Amino acid sequence: MHIPDGFLDPKTYGTLWGVSGSTVAYALYKVKDTLTEKKIPLLGITAAFIFAAMMMNFPVAGGTSGHVVLGLLACLLLGPWEGLLTIVVVLAVQCFFFADGGLTALGANIFNMAIVAGLLSYALLKVMKKPLAKRLGEKAALLSSAAVFAWLGIVLASAACAIELSLSGTVPFHIAFPAMVGVHSLIGIGEGFITVVVLSVVLQTRPDLVNAYQGPALMPAGVAKEAQS
Amino acid sequence: MKLDMKGSLKRNRAIWIFAGAALVVAILVGTFASPFASKSPDGLDHTAEAKGFAKKEAKDAWSYAPMKEYAYPGIKSKGVSTGLSGLIGVLITLAVAAVVGLLLYGLGRIWKKKDDESSGIPLSET
Numbered sequence: 399m400h401i402p403d404g405f406l407d408p409k410t411y412g413t414l415w416g417v418s419g420s421t422v423a424y425a426l427y428k429v430k431d432t433l434t435e436k437k438i439p440l441l442g443i444t445a446a447f448i449f450a451a452m453m454m455n456f457p458v459a460g461g462t463s464g465h466v467v468l469g470l471l472a473c474l475l476l477g478p479w480e481g482l483l484t485i486v487v488v489l490a491v492q493c494f495f496f497a498d499g500g501l502t503a504l505g506a507n508i509f510n511m512a513i514v515a516g517l518l519s520y521a522l523l524k525v526m527k528k529p530l531a532k533r534l535g536e537k538a539a540l541l542s543s544a545a546v547f548a549w550l551g552i553v554l555a556s557a558a559c560a561i562e563l564s565l566s567g568t569v570p571f572h573i574a575f576p577a578m579v580g581v582h583s584l585i586g587i588g589e590g591f592i593t594v595v596v597l598s599v600v601l602q603t604r605p606d607l608v609n610a611y612q613g614p615a616l617m618p619a620g621v622a623k624e625a626q627s
Numbered sequence: 628m629k630l631d632m633k634g635s636l637k638r639n640r641a642i643w644i645f646a647g648a649a650l651v652v653a654i655l656v657g658t659f660a661s662p663f664a665s666k667s668p669d670g671l672d673h674t675a676e677a678k679g680f681a682k683k684e685a686k687d688a689w690s691y692a693p694m695k696e697y698a699y700p701g702i703k704s705k706g707v708s709t710g711l712s713g714l715i716g717v718l719i720t721l722a723v724a725a726v727v728g729l730l731l732y733g734l735g736r737i738w739k740k741k742d743d744e745s746s747g748i749p750l751s752e753t
Contacts, residue, residue, distance in 0.1 A: 403686065
């Protein structure tokens with residue numbers, strides 16, 4: 399989903415540089431209250447893991463491949479603003495070291511993958527999770543809503559990408575939109591799957607490291623298992 | 628206070644162990660699995676080819692990327708070239724994110740200190 403240079407016109411990429419730049423600036427300001435000492439190694443490790451995961455293109459229908467973005471996962475693990483910055487770091491490294499995504503389009507790529515697939519889908523998840531947690535319990539509510547909103551985040555990001563391409567006059571909206579949303583509704587299934595797998599592994603081993611988990615007081619995995627049986 | 632310190636150290640040690648394990652996974656995926664990733668164009672590239680706007684792609688505005696297309700230059704084997712660039716990418720990302728985290732944490736502490744000094748009475752009490 400990384401937009402290269404040339405696909406967007408200056409008014410579109412300029413606007414998105416402005417929107418993304420100010421969102422990132424706000425995130426940098428916000429994390430001063432939430433970035434604890436223990437989050438620093440986790441920030442580095444999450445970014446490194448997401449970089450590796452984004453390299454793993456998997457085949458989807460018709461000679462196309464897709465890769466995960468894991469913007470929602472980063473927000474769930476670290477908190478929304480730290481999660482946003484994690485994806486921004488990954489996108490910047492991809493742009494400056496690997497020419498994956500253009501420099502002019504970096505603002506747009508941050509908007510699509512860090513803000514829409516990360517921050518926005520996190521905000522939507524927060525709304526939906528609360529009533530769900532009352533019925534299913536915190537853990538099941540978190541995992542099921544993560545699956546849904548990880549998928550939706552990718553689909554919305556691809557829709558945003560299609561809108562940007564058509565605003566730039568690169569391709570008409572009625573052609574870009576169904577093509578992009580169609581293929582990404584398949585790629586989003588992979589995103590949902592990987593998000594849930596990683597989230598449940600972390601919940602199983604170190605639930606205290608999942609920022610979005612607001613369940614009952616936590617015990618180490620071994621103790622919890624003993625208590626259950 | 629003493630107990631608190633001990634508990635915090637213990638918790639942080641566990642976090643470092645967890646982080647280490649996650650890093651091993653990231654390095655293994657980035658190095659040894661990445662050469663086996665699908666080479667097909669991704670969703671956007673495929674759409675660009677199918678809908679005829681792939682030709683609009685311009686020269687890179689940033690032309691100094693050392694490992695374009697995830698290929699470490701000068702290595703004949705594509706697999707090794709991809710794997711090596713993946714390994715380097717994982718380590719660069721780790722370093723950049725950790726430095727960003729450290730800087731923000733440090734700045735946050737300086738900021739908070741200033742706040743504490745400038746406001747004598749907490750607003751919440753009034």
